[in-house]
Amino acid sequence: MTTVTLPDGPTTPAFVQGIEILAGRTRAWRRLHQRYGSAFMVAMPRFGPTLVLSEPAEVKALFTTHTDLVDNIDANLGQFLGPGSLFALRGEEHRKERKLLTPPFHGRRLAVYESLIEEEAVREMAGWPSGREFATMDSMMRITLNVILRAVFGAEGAEFDQLRALLPKLVLVGSALAALPVPRRLFGRFGPWARFAAYRAQYDEIVGRLIRRAAADPQLSERDDVLAMLLQARYDDGSAMTHSEIADELLTLLTAGHETTATSLAWTVERLRRHPDILRRLVEENDAGGSALREATLLETQRVRPVIDATLRKVRTDSLQLGRWTLARGQHVMVSVRLMHDNPELFTNPRDFDPDRFVGARPGTFSWIPFGGGARRCIGAAFATMEMNVVLRVLLRDFTLETTDAPDERAHFRGVALVPAKKGRAVVYRRAPRPPVAEAAESGVERGAEVTA
Template sequence: MSTVRLPDGPTTPAFVQGVEILAGRTRAWRRLHRRYGSAFVVSMPRFGPTVVLSDPAEVKALFTTHTDLVDNIDANLGQFLGPGSLFAKRGENHRRERKLLTPPFHGRRLTVYEALIEEEAVREMATWPSGTEFATMDSMMRITLNVILRAVFGAEGAEFDRLRTLLPKLVLVGSALAAIPVPRKFFGRYGPWARFAAHRDRYDAIVTRLIERAAADPDLAERDDVLAMLLQARYDDGSAMTHSEIADELLTLLTAGHETTATSLSWTIERLRRHPDILERLVTEADAGGSELREATLLETQRVRPVIDSTIRKVRADSVQLGRWTLPRGQHVIVSIRLMHDNAELFTDPRAFNPDRFLGKRPGTFSWIPFGGGARRCIGAAFATMEMNVVLRTLLRDFTLETTDAPDERAHFRGVALVPAKKGRAVVYRRPPREAVRDLDTAHSENVAAGETTGARSEEVTA
């Protein structure tokens, strides 16, 4: 075993370090970075002494290290999503499961979902008040939840409605438990774990019926929803997923597939309201049918306001060399997404909101990392990116977003995600349909032409 070499870090009591991180994650990361540089050791709640990395070369080394050497942590979201979830699997089991889940959310499959996303966005935005400030995040949550439910199950129905009510409750309790290590028997059948278990039981009952119904569908092969694809998918050895594995994976897709995307959209609105020049350019581009600046804006929003600010691994080998450091077996390692995106060597003037930095330039694989990296990069990244693009396009097309000089909304840690503290407040006004605008422009042009003709005739008479 190689000699262990770890970065420096604070010597204050572990409890004090943990409280500081819980009280203000971004502020704590930045303070420690200023003092210790791009790598330090800090005592994290639940994980103990943890190495935090933000040096690009060391982050790349971590993401490209084989999962037999460095892999997922033990206390991960699998404890909420179930043993069949992608989050709960490691090593070869994770690789074979990821291979099965990749096709529904990549390539040509994405075009199937675009009309669905726009339909849900239009339906939800029809409820928006005109000229009255409101919080956009709850609305975005409804859009993205409905989208992922329809993508997963294909059609609406009684079960769809029950899941639409149940899943936000399940996510809220699960997020709180992920942030604060509460004993499972805390308050017994009245505690948060008991509430989570009750929500999970209801989910299992609903989804089991949907899986059994789909499995018996004689037209299963003709369906293009995710559930149908998973029922027909086969591992390399020809075996199928069990129904319990499918239930866990569906819960993973349903929960991870809507909250983070909705939060990124809310942050986008929060940023644009405070940058009227960028907003004006986006509207002009959308009216002309373009998308380059919109895509760059979404990249920049996820850089300056990452919804997930870190990703964590655990050393599984006797030791692992990562740049300057030699980490022992069992060592937890965090990649700070926040500090990576703050790096002035990677992004000029990193605290500024500047979508132009991504015009005609794709972000680096190991520098822009809101979806994580390596073997555990978010499997739905392409789907989420397309969904955000369609929803923002719909908003710009159908509404005028009022700008503001109000202070920036601070980030609020909600257990897993960093959300706008005021949920992305906005004031909107519905734009007239483009056909009506064209009619007005035509009428205006005709009036101008008529006025010029009348003026010319008057001049002739006078002459």
């Protein structure tokens, strides 16, 4: 028999450890790292004894290990998004599905969505109050939800409005159940699971109509929305996705594709208000038609304020050697995004908000990991990066963002995401329209670091 080798960790009761993590995740990870080093064991709520990693070589080893040996955890978002979701699939099924879903969100396809994003940003920001403090996150949520709805379905309509009202409620209940799991039978037909099931039934009915209508569209091959592409996509054996599989994947894209992006944008506002020099330089660059610092700022925001601060795997083989540790089948392993981004060996003065570290520099695949890593890296990373870039460009172009000396907004754990506790509050003033930047000036702008998925 192989001897299991694991690092040390706290010996307090599992319940106490769980409360400490839920009460202050970032504080708990940093305290444990300071005491035990770059790897430690902890009793995670829902997952039990979990190996937490933040040593770069071991993180890389985990992300590059074949999914037959280490794959997604069992208790994942697939329980909310459906058995056909990428979150629920494993092994070869996951690889085949990911291959079908990749084309709409990469390469030249991204350019199709840029004008759509700008249109939604301008429309939402037109209602921003001038000179009065407000929370930007709700506004960013509306922008990103409208963007993903239009990208997925191609046009607005009655179903679009129904989904726009339904999805925030579905996400809120699902996030709460993910954070504080409640037995499905508890409270019967009046409990949170019953509410979630009702929302999911509404979703299936609305999206089922849209799928059937699109499948019967004689102009389907000329459409460029995600639904049309999935209906026409084929696996290697020539078979098509079932309508239920498409519904699950669309729910995955609609929910995961807007909340995290909107939260990162709210964190960006929160950071820029407290760093006036960076904000001033961003406005100057934006007015000149540049983008390098803007792109670097978004990379840095996601480093210092990752929306998802952990990614988990489960060992699927009898024994696995991972760096210093020997793991048994069923062992949960967590990569701490927060501790990786805090590592001074990877990022000089890691607690500082310093976008210049990414100007002209590409972030490391296994060190800058707000989208996760390996075979389960977020499939929409490139789309999200482009969307944040466009929205921030519009904000800087059309508004003056007032700075503040108020304390940093703390991170609030909302079941899945870490959001600004005050939702990224801002004070803005509309800027006078500026003449378009000359094409000659634009041609000399050097592009900043890009994120690929």
